[in-house]
Amino acid sequence: MNYSMEGAETKRLQFRKLTVADFDAWLPFHVDPRSSQFWSGLPQNPVAACSQQFDRVFERYEKGLGGMFALINKDTKELVGLCGLLIQSVDGQEELEIGYSVLPTHWGKGFASEAAQKCKETAFKKGWANHLISIIHIENEPSKKVAINNGMHLEKRTEYKNNPVYIFRIDR
Secondary structure: OOOOOOOOEOOOEEEEEOOHHHHHHHHHHHHOHHHHOOOOOOOOOHHHHHHHHHHHHHHHHHHOOEEEEEEEEOOOOOEEEEEEEEEEEEOOEEEEEEEEEEOHHHOOOOHHHHHHHHHHHHHHHOOOOOEEEEEEEOOOHHHHHHHHHOOOEEEEEEEEOOEEEEEEEEEO
């Protein structure tokens, strides 16, 4: 299974594979210090951080580990964020995560919630998982709101990649 969201659509968004051509459009995410203020272990240089993220996305596509997909605003055709289903290992357990990130210029417009809900509906409809999680840094209030808007509940606090995180969960 590749957990692909390619071609999925919501009212305002279209999912498509991320491409190398999206690099410059996504770079402002890493330039804005608020985007990574909660997460330690990322490269300080925005270009290096963006390169590392893109490499990981493409690696996930190749290995069938799910991945983040570009969220394209249907009206403006611009990249507004990334969202997708990702195979993750949390506390030794393999989980399917809904991951999401939105460019700072588009924060607060509901794009993350809209995209995350589409991922949840798709995963459950296609029978990819009986439950889904979101891994959220304990201080990231906006991401917690997205998880709660998506019907998730706080399951536990743990460590993930040397960061204190909450695991939000929803069962089918």
